[in-house]
Amino acid sequence: MTLMKTRSDAAKADVIVAGGGPAGLGAALMARRNGADVLLVEQFNFFGGMATAGLVGSFVATAGMGGGVSKELMDRASSLGGRKGVYFDLETFKYAAQCLLEEAGVRVLLHSFMESAVVENGVVKGIWVANKGGRLRLDAKVVIDATGDGDVAASAGAPYEKGRKEDGQMQAVTLRSRIGGVRVDQCADWKEINRLLADEIRQGGVHVPLYVAGVLDAGGESPKGERSFNLDMVAGVDATDPWELSRAELAARTAVWELVDFAKRRIPGWKDCYLIDTGVHIGVRETRRILGRYVLGRDDVMSGRKFEDGIARCSNWMDLHDPEVFQHKEGFERYIEKTQLPEGEWYEIPYRCLTPEKPGGILICGRCLSSDREANGSLRIMVTCINTGMAAGVGAALAAGRRTLPSEVDGAEVRRLLQAQGAEL
Ligand SMILES: Cc1cc2nc3c(=O)[nH]c(=O)nc-3n(C[C@H](O)[C@H](O)[C@H](O)COP(=O)(O)OP(=O)(O)OC[C@H]3O[C@@H](n4cnc5c(N)ncnc54)[C@H](O)[C@@H]3O)c2cc1C
Missing domain, CATH: 3.30.310 (TATA-Binding Protein)
Structure with missing residues (x-):
């Protein structure tokens, strides 16, 4: 049972998670289960991000979906009668996510848009949100950016890339x-x-x-x-x-x-x-990629690279919605084959991709994590976003508990904790 907080207390947390999409769900649940007082901030009145707000509603199958929060969501949706294979009924997804958060004791602030980060001496100390109450400052020992677009990290001055190197173009958008x-x-x-x-x-x-x-x-x-x-x-x-x-x-x-x-x-x-x-929000495939202590690249994906601090697996092809890909000279199907690892293989994403070069005090997960454009095209699927969120949650809880920066947490320790807590790693 979580004790009710007084109003001034409520605006403080060990860990604030900005964004309640797939990555934010993984992050909030794992930070809470690893001992942190967690506040999840979301702009809409429900969870799921692109899965629900964008009407996507289905998981692309990938290595790493055999355990952890994605499996919990699938199991809960099944028991609520709203799942067929990897396809979800959207209201069921929203409620399944809400049940998991409530059971874990994650505190929630809805209808609140993360406006900007609070940065002091090169460390993120909280966020400003805008909502019906006006502007509200929320303080935290660690902030997790799960906004998909890297809104917190960008406003905190983290370096990032956007679009193709040659012309800055990003993938096309789709209103589902x-x-x-x-x-x-x-x-x-x-x-x-x-x-x-x-x-x-x-x-x-x-x-x-x-x-x-x-x-x-x-x-x-x-x-x-x-x-x-x-x-x-x-x-x-x-x-x-x-x-x-x-x-x-x-x-x-x-x-x-x-x-x-x-x-x-x-x-x-x-x-x-x-x-x-x-959808209440158009489907966005690509925006900021925040640059972290490691930038996952195309070669890492194509060689199925593993890391000592590997915190998530993925086996998806490099799904880039560019005209050149659809009109590939060898055909679209051939492009998929060429960017797909052999059956049963996967690559890993290291913990270092979740901590920006600067500032401190923040973790990034989901679509905006540190990767080149092609690797991002692969890892942006929901199960992998959830799994990177789970790792951010564990890293944040450790950092908050030890009063250290997330970048000082040993990624190999995060990996071990994830393994011990049911992640497929
Ligand atoms: C058209 C389309 C089809 C797709 N099809 C599939 C598919 O079939 N299967 C699959 O696995 N993946 C699919 N994907 C990819 C996948 O849906 C996304 O890449 C994934 O949801 C990203 O997860 P995320 O948590 O990083 O971000 P998001 O899902 O975007 O979640 C971000 C959350 O943060 C909230 N938020 C954002 N900014 C703020 C802010 N400033 N303040 C407060 N809250 C904020 C949002 O409301 C949202 O809840 C598809 C994507 C698109 C666009």
Whole structure:
């Protein structure tokens, strides 16, 4: 039983986790279970990040999913009746995450946007949030940045990279939707749908980049039989620029309506389909990569490299939504094969990727962790984000308990603790 905090106490914690997506869930749960008083800060009124707010709702299968928080989420969703294989019912995901957090005794502050970091003498001491109460300062011994975009680290002055070296381009964004009323038994196959879509784009009926035609897939089959168009909708967007993000949200929503209209008119089996909803946040694949004490690179991924301080496994291919990848000269399938490790192999992510070069007092996990662009394309899947979050949580609890910096915690010790606590490592 967690004792209620008084109001002034409530604004302090051993560990603050900014962001309640996959990485933040792993981080908050493991920091709490390793003895820290934890406050999880989230801008929405639920947890799950892209899984729920972005309507993604399915785990890409990878090495490392055999244990830890991702398995707990899957098991809990099953017992709540909202899981089919790697696909989740979205409300079930939200509630499963909430149950795990409540049971662990993680304190939560919702409807609160992390605005900036509090940095004193080169060490992060807390964050400023903006919410209904105005601006509120929250103090912590350690802050974990699980915002996906590295918002805390960037505002604290941590060095980072964004986009391709040659032109700064980032991967295209996608507004996910849920579409009901599809007659699955009468459905055209995806090859045929892609052919129709290419034709429609050429005629100007749907305004999305032409390169997506040919790679459109079912975008997931929810336990309730809903469908989604999982295709690149707006290219050339920097989702950390609020003006560009606003433009992208509006353009993508128009594209979703056009797609539904096209589907009704032209795709067999979709005649009576209807739009249920769109994500409360557009799907963002790439923004800041915070530079840490180690930068995981393409070669580490492709050689299946292991580390003494390896804290998470991953076996996903280098999934980059760039036109050049979809139009790869040897074909898209061949590109996937070429960037995929052999069956049963994996690479590891070292603990050093979770601590920025500077400042101290902060850990980064999930999509924004220290990696080059190609490695990031591989590790950004949800299970791996959860697993890196788990490691950040353990590292933060150790650092807070010992009154030391997270960068001074031995990554090999974090690895051992994760192994002892059920992570597949
Ligand atoms: C279209 C699309 C399809 C995908 N498909 C799959 C798939 O099928 N399977 C898979 O495994 N992965 C998939 N991915 C990748 C995966 O969903 C993400 O990379 C992953 O969710 C990243 O996890 P994260 O915790 O780092 O960040 P996020 O999921 O983005 O979570 C960040 C959390 O922090 C909160 N937040 C952000 N900034 C602030 C702030 N300043 N203050 C307060 N709160 C904040 C957000 O609201 C959110 O809850 C997909 C991604 C996209 C975009």
